[in-house]
Amino acid sequence: MMGAVNKPVVGIIGTGAIGGFYGVMLARAGFDVHFLLRSEFSAVAERGLQINSAVHGPLTLHPAQAYSSAEDMPKCDWLLVGAKTTSNAGLAPSIIQAAKPDAKVLVLQNGLDVEDSLRELLPESLHLLGGLCLICVHREGPGLVTHQALGAVNVGYHSGPAVDDGARMAIVEEGSGLFRAAGIDSQAMPNLQQARWQKLVWNIPYNGLSVLLGASTTPLMADADSRALIQALMAEVVQGAKACGQEIPPGYADYLFMMTEKMPDYWPSMYHDFLHKRPLELEAIYARPLAAAKAAGCELPRIEALYRNLRFIDRRNV
Ligand SMILES: NC(=O)C1=CN([C@@H]2O[C@H](COP(=O)(O)OP(=O)(O)OC[C@H]3O[C@@H](n4cnc5c(N)ncnc54)[C@H](OP(=O)(O)O)[C@@H]3O)[C@@H](O)[C@H]2O)C=CC1
Numbered sequence: 001m002m003g004a005v006n007k008p009v010v011g012i013i014g015t016g017a018i019g020g021f022y023g024v025m026l027a028r029a030g031f032d033v034h035f036l037l038r039s040e041f042s043a044v045a046e047r048g049l050q051i052n053s054a055v056h057g058p059l060t061l062h063p064a065q066a067y068s069s070a071e072d073m074p075k076c077d078w079l080l081v082g083a084k085t086t087s088n089a090g091l092a093p094s095i096i097q098a099a100k101p102d103a104k105v106l107v108l109q110n111g112l113d114v115e116d117s118l119r120e121l122l123p124e125s126l127h128l129l130g131g132l133c134l135i136c137v138h139r140e141g142p143g144l145v146t147h148q149a150l151g152a153v154n155v156g157y158h159s160g161p162a163v164d165d166g167a168r169m170a171i172v173e174e175g176s177g178l179f180r181a182a183g184i185d186s187q188a189m190p191n192l193q194q195a196r197w198q199k200l201v202w203n204i205p206y207n208g209l210s211v212l213l214g215a216s217t218t219p220l221m222a223d224a225d226s227r228a229l230i231q232a233l234m235a236e237v238v239q240g241a242k243a244c245g246q247e248i249p250p251g252y253a254d255y256l257f258m259m260t261e262k263m264p265d266y267w268p269s270m271y272h273d274f275l276h277k278r279p280l281e282l283e284a285i286y287a288r289p290l291a292a293a294k295a296a297g298c299e300l301p302r303i304e305a306l307y308r309n310l311r312f313i314d315r316r317n318v
């Protein structure tokens, strides 16, 4: 492992599949990484973090700098938020506690406008960024993450003290640079809103259908009816994005569809939430895109039907 001299101090707020994977990769690249945990704190404090990666092989971080309270963490330059969107507002006090006054807070989550509920609770001096993770990871047990495929993180600026595009892109590049230094692909995105819509082209069909139909990607891609449904849902996301002024590149939905055919069989993170009776990220992945499209005069009936089915399931899944 390289020395951490002059490298930014990184805090992981919510060390699950995403927080654990990227945190371990950054720590192994020599960054000084501190992990905030909740239910898995004791296990990680005792045994460290283990990533079983189909891409990088088995990766262990032991000891891991684990904390059950942000009050015990050192002040960090970068905070990577790896909790689900459903806990964002409640995380603000921990983020503030662990942040240097000019820290950068990078929200590694799916969905639209996920930074908004945090922004109003954070001091103006903190930079807020969004990160779109193209990766297949899930928690296998306490401190144990399975990484099946992919890994890139695309980063964009949301809000904060950087006043012009140049200053914003410099911070975004710094964020992308952290991941690249750890051997992870990362692009600096000039338009976070567009990047969030683009990611939804995958999450809106697959996350929801995995829960509704109880099926992972391989069976979903093997059946003519689910394939037609996925393509129709993807087309609606592209339409919604366009209505909101965000252009999805032509052929992008087809590219994602074909990429999913080549991926190993995968259960999206929403299915894991359903299985473990955790709240589903319906607000971020469905309600906000639907509301944004509606406000722009665009109805998305298939997405709306999927959303209503999922709300029914979510309410009964306690
Ligand atoms: N998994 C994937 O492949 C991908 C996920 N995403 C997105 O990334 C985000 C994170 O997903 P994922 O990593 O799968 O989720 P996980 O459920 O694996 O991880 C969330 C973690 O946050 C922790 N947490 C929640 N609240 C707190 C708190 N108050 N204090 C400390 N820790 C807390 C949870 O702890 P506890 O155990 O106590 O609940 C858990 O460890 C989601 O928005 C998801 O949509 C994006 C791309 C791919």
Ligand SMILES: CC(C)(CO)C(=O)C(=O)O
Binding pocket: 110, 133, 134, 135, 136, 150, 202, 203, 266, 268, 269
């Ligand atoms: C689209 C996918 C599977 C990887 O590209 C992903 O990032 C997700 O589960 O949100």
